[in-house]
Amino acid sequence: MTTRETDLLVLGSGIAGQTAATAAAEAGLDVILAEKTATLGGSTVMSGGWFAFSGTDEQAAQGEQDSAEDFRRDLWEVGSHRSDPALLDAYIEHQDEAYRWLKDHGVQFREIEISSGQSAKRSHNSAIIDVMAELHRQFEAAGGTTLREHRAVKLLTDADGAVTGARLQSPDGEVDVIARHGVVLATGGFSRGTELLGIFAPEQLAAIPFGGRGNTGDGLRMAWRLGADMADMSAVSGTYGSHPDTGDVHELLTAYYMGAIVVNRAGKRFMDESQDYKTLGRAVLDEQDGLGVQIFDATVRAKSHPGIPLKDMDMIEGLGHIHHADTLAELAELVGVDADALVATVERYNRVATDGVADEVGRESLCNGVGELTPIVQAPFYAYPAKSLMTTTYAGVKTTPEAQVVNVDGEVIDGLYAIGEVVGGFHGAAYMTGSSLGKGAVFGLQVARNTAGRAKASA
Numbered sequence: 001m002t003t004r005e006t007d008l009l010v011l012g013s014g015i016a017g018q019t020a021a022t023a024a025a026e027a028g029l030d031v032i033l034a035e036k037t038a039t040l041g042g043s044t045v046m047s048g049g050w051f052a053f054s055g056t057d058e059q060a061a062q063g064e065q066d067s068a069e070d071f072r073r074d075l076w077e078v079g080s081h082r083s084d085p086a087l088l089d090a091y092i093e094h095q096d097e098a099y100r101w102l103k104d105h106g107v108q109f110r111e112i113e114i115s116s117g118q119s120a121k122r123s124h125n126s127a128i129i130d131v132m133a134e135l136h137r138q139f140e141a142a143g144g145t146t147l148r149e150h151r152a153v154k155l156l157t158d159a160d161g162a163v164t165g166a167r168l169q170s171p172d173g174e175v176d177v178i179a180r181h182g183v184v185l186a187t188g189g190f191s192r193g194t195e196l197l198g199i200f201a202p203e204q205l206a207a208i209p210f211g212g213r214g215n216t217g218d219g220l221r222m223a224w225r226l227g228a229d230m231a232d233m234s235a236v237s238g239t240y241g242s243h244p245d246t247g248d249v250h251e252l253l254t255a256y257y258m259g260a261i262v263v264n265r266a267g268k269r270f271m272d273e274s275q276d277y278k279t280l281g282r283a284v285l286d287e288q289d290g291l292g293v294q295i296f297d298a299t300v301r302a303k304s305h306p307g308i309p310l311k312d313m314d315m316i317e318g319l320g321h322i323h324h325a326d327t328l329a330e331l332a333e334l335v336g337v338d339a340d341a342l343v344a345t346v347e348r349y350n351r352v353a354t355d356g357v358a359d360e361v362g363r364e365s366l367c368n369g370v371g372e373l374t375p376i377v378q379a380p381f382y383a384y385p386a387k388s389l390m391t392t393t394y395a396g397v398k399t400t401p402e403a404q405v406v407n408v409d410g411e412v413i414d415g416l417y418a419i420g421e422v423v424g425g426f427h428g429a430a431y432m433t434g435s436s437l438g439k440g441a442v443f444g445l446q447v448a449r450n451t452a453g454r455a456k457a458s459a
């Protein structure tokens with residue numbers, strides 16, 4: 001057993017941990033970033049790279065009407081009023097600081113889009129793999145230390161229960177890292193943690209496992225052991241929709257926000273497709289084979305955006321996962337859907353889009369109240385069979401707005417901070433696109449700034 005000392009120990013190298021580590025190192029702290037796996041980036045580097053911010057240069061350049069109030073209201077609504085208001089307020093208060101910090105660190109937002117849970121184009125897309133590589137480069141340039149294949153297995157505490165460091169397991173043995181100014185849990189969610197999913201959301205084991213290979217919920221377990229409180233554990237849901245044979249490549253497609261409908265094997269619609277995609281992910285699990293087939297026409301197909309996650313039909317067609325045919329009946333045969341029922345379903349939907357009759361599943365817009373429905377009439381017709389993908393869990397330890405972990409009695413556990421997907425209470429019942437990378441950056445930066453402030457005050 002060896003022992004090391006540092007100012008700040010950050011566990012996990014996704015957007016949350018990397019932001020905290022880079023900003024803390026740049027503020028002059030001695031920082032160790034410990035990562036369980038051999039590669040850095042966790043779920044972050046598998047993600048679509050969308051960050052949710054309002055009031056940005058990109059929105060202004062496109063004349064997009066948005067405001068911090070609308071953003072907060074959307075977060076509150078999509079979470080079914082179950083989010084911790086203090087966490088939402090903290091995000092809104094500090095989002096501009098995080099957005100500017102990312103841009104100052106070389107992040108370029110190449111596209112803005114409206115997506116799950118949003119009432120304005122608020123998702124800002126980045127080349128996330130490059131973003132993470134650059135943030136890590138800047139961390140090491142600022143003197144930070146990276147320990148790959150170092151898995152935190154236990155939080156170390158003093159006699160008063162304050163966290164003083166963590167025990168790490170590596171191929172070379174165990175290391176105790178003593179952290180003078182705190183330990184930051186940034187260990188991500190438990191999308192790969194079948195044991196924890198079995199406890200909190202067993203029905204979600206039917207979704208396709210995904211997310212970072214190291215995301216088995218270690219951070220949650222370590223904090224749990226110290227009595228940490230939890231939130232949103234009953235809201236865990238996969239994201240709709242990814243092909244049943246999806247590999248490690250991100251191939252989620254949201255053609256339904258562009259005008260597709262979703263049908264089951266019986267050719268029937270079963271959910272309002274304009275809702276957030278976690279809610280859709282939950283709904284699809286109840287259908288035969290857990291399958292929902294996105295059905296669209298040439299008009300929607302023409303909206304494909306190559307290279308942009310969630311909208312890249314060209315890439316998915318290249319994988320052989322999108323089918324097409326000249327008629328809906330032929331298309332139905334290709335993907336194993338009842339043909340007569342599909343034709344009838346599309347006819348009914350087209351009357352909703354063109355004549356304004358009430359929709360059978362209550363859909364009124366393309367996405368979350370925004371966008372006119374368009375009829376599915378233009379051949380060829382397309383089908384993308386998709387399931388729920390267990391990308392993220394968005395449930396975990398409770399924190400204060402300053403990211404201090406609190407125990408089941410509502411008291412702060414001194415020395416322990418949590419940021420990113422390991423935290424519960426931010427999203428509530430469902431999820432807005434971009435708010436996870438966004439909160440990783442927002443709260444990661446705040447932890448770094450607050451810790452640097454405390455370190456300076458105590459020097």
Ligand SMILES: Cc1cc2nc3c(=O)[nH]c(=O)nc-3n(C[C@H](O)[C@H](O)[C@H](O)COP(=O)(O)OP(=O)(O)OC[C@H]3O[C@@H](n4cnc5c(N)ncnc54)[C@H](O)[C@@H]3O)c2cc1C
Nearest residue numbers: 012014016036042043044048050152188214420421436437
């Ligand atoms: C396919 C997909 C698409 C997505 N698209 C988007 C999107 O466009 N926008 C958005 O906002 N969100 C998106 N998300 C969600 C988002 O990517 C994650 O919620 C976010 O990246 C989590 O960041 P994090 O830093 O908390 O955790 P992660 O990025 O998962 O990093 C956690 C790290 O901690 C490590 N770790 C775990 N246990 C330990 C331990 N004991 N010791 C040391 N290290 C440990 C893990 O190995 C991992 O590297 C997507 C997710 C997926 C999977």
